[in-house]
Amino acid sequence: MGETGRPEAWGPWMRGNRIVILFASVLSLHACREVPEDRDRTGVDVTLIQDPSLKLDQVSISGTLDGEPLLEPSLVPEEPEPLNNHDNSVVILLPDEAAGRTILLRVDGLSKGAIKASGQEPVFVPDGRLVDLDMTLGAPAICGDGLIRSGIERCDDRNIRPGDGCGSDCLVEQGWRCEGEPSLCHTCGDGTCDPGEDICSCPADCIWAVCGDGFCCASGHENTCTCHADCGSACGDGCCNGDERAATCPEDCA
Numbered sequence: 001m002g003e004t005g006r007p008e009a010w011g012p013w014m015r016g017n018r019i020v021i022l023f024a025s026v027l028s029l030h031a032c033r034e035v036p037e038d039r040d041r042t043g044v045d046v047t048l049i050q051d052p053s054l055k056l057d058q059v060s061i062s063g064t065l066d067g068e069p070l071l072e073p074s075l076v077p078e079e080p081e082p083l084n085n086h087d088n089s090v091v092i093l094l095p096d097e098a099a100g101r102t103i104l105l106r107v108d109g110l111s112k113g114a115i116k117a118s119g120q121e122p123v124f125v126p127d128g129r130l131v132d133l134d135m136t137l138g139a140p141a142i143c144g145d146g147l148i149r150s151g152i153e154r155c156d157d158r159n160i161r162p163g164d165g166c167g168s169d170c171l172v173e174q175g176w177r178c179e180g181e182p183s184l185c186h187t188c189g190d191g192t193c194d195p196g197e198d199i200c201s202c203p204a205d206c207i208w209a210v211c212g213d214g215f216c217c218a219s220g221h222e223n224t225c226t227c228h229a230d231c232g233s234a235c236g237d238g239c240c241n242g243d244e245r246a247a248t249c250p251e252d253c254a
Contacts, residue, residue, distance in 0.1 A: 039130040040238075043093040044123055050108060050137040054116045056083045056109040061090065063105045066218050067171075067200065070103055080112070082095045091130065099127035102207045102216050102224060102231045106152065107135060115140045120152045124234035131234050143170035146182035149213035154196070155183040172201045 039045075050056055057080035063071035071092075080083035094103070102124045109117035119136035125131060141149035145160040153170035155178035160168040165176035165185025170180050177197050178185040188202035198218040199206045209220025211227035224231045233242035240246075240253035 017152060040094065040123060040128055041093055041130055042099045042128055043130050044103075044105065044125065044133050045130045046090045046092065046105070046107070046133045046135055047087050048086045048090060048109075048119070048135055048137060050083070050109055050117055054109060055111050056116060056137075057081055057112065058110040059083075059088075059090075060108040060110060060115075061092065061106070063092075063103050065098060065101060070098060071105075075110075080110075083109075094125060094164050098125045101125060102218075104216060105133070105135070107137065108136045108141070115142050118149060122230060122232035124232050124237050126234055128235045129236070141170070143168065148181050148183070152202070153209060154178070154215070155185065156181065157183040157185060172196070175202070175204070177202060 023168035025153050036208050048059065058074050058075050060075055061071065062069070062073040071094075076090075090107075092105075094185065095161065102122050104120060104122050106120040108115045108120070118139065119135040119137045119139040120141075121133060121135050123131060123133050132222060141152040143153065143156060144158060144160045146156050148154070148156050148170075154172050155166035156170050157164065157166040157178070159166075160170075162168050162173070165173055165187070166178050166183050167173045169206055172185070175188045177188050177194055179194075180198060188197065191202045191205060192209075193202065193206035198210045198213070199208055199220040200215070203219070209217035209222045209227070211222060212229050214230060216222050216227070222231055224233050224237045225241070228239070228241045233239065233244060234250035235244060235252055238252060244253050246253040
């Protein structure tokens with residue numbers, strides 16, 4: 001682990017248009033200086049698609065598992081340098097705890113330190129295999145600007161202070177509900193499951209999850225089989241859904 005407590009990242013920033021990041025849950029790692037040639041590793045091979053006119057020079061990569069941080073935000077490269085024109089490939093090797101589960105992966109594209117584009121996708125991570133993910137970086141998600149970026153933010157109250165209902169990551173805090181743009185937040189527990197609440201954000205009032213709201217609610221029994229719209233899909237998860245077909249994923253669709 002680095003001095004900041006974040007997982008360290010090794011590997012070249014670019015080799016062609018390919019990036020390698022190695023994240024792990026162990027305390028020490030050996031540096032990896034080559035792009036992994038085999039795909040028998042637990043992780044995600046992400047192709048980032050961005051607008052070249054934005055002139056991005058860094059990306060910030062983070063991820064959560066069941067609403068808890070899995071990958072703390074990490075800047076790649078450490079020092080800004082221009083990204084390739086349209087897309088870059090990022091290989092992220094994940095700790096064992098992510099295998100067989102759905103993670104929520106977020107990428108922010110930066111230019112001179114400012115967020116210019118954002119993307120977030122749920123992805124099911126098979127054990128011992130890299131899974132491919134195409135992520136388009138769209139409108140920027142800037143927590144604290146009072147605007148809610150659909151699919152990434154669930155609230156934005158024009159600040160990043162925790163404890164007021166809308167957290168520093170612009171997700172609704174446990175026991176609260178938030179409405180409007182900018183968001184006004186109220187405490188959960190009035191006995192009514194209101195729009196924007198579900199069992200993950202307000203278990204006191206709600207007994208179900210809402211498939212299609214952009215967030216994979218594991219405690220509401222959402223997963224790649226019951227709600228691939230929120231939780232993603234991947235060949236090998238036991239469910240034939242999304243873009244999977246017998247020709248592309250016989251183990252799920254035969």
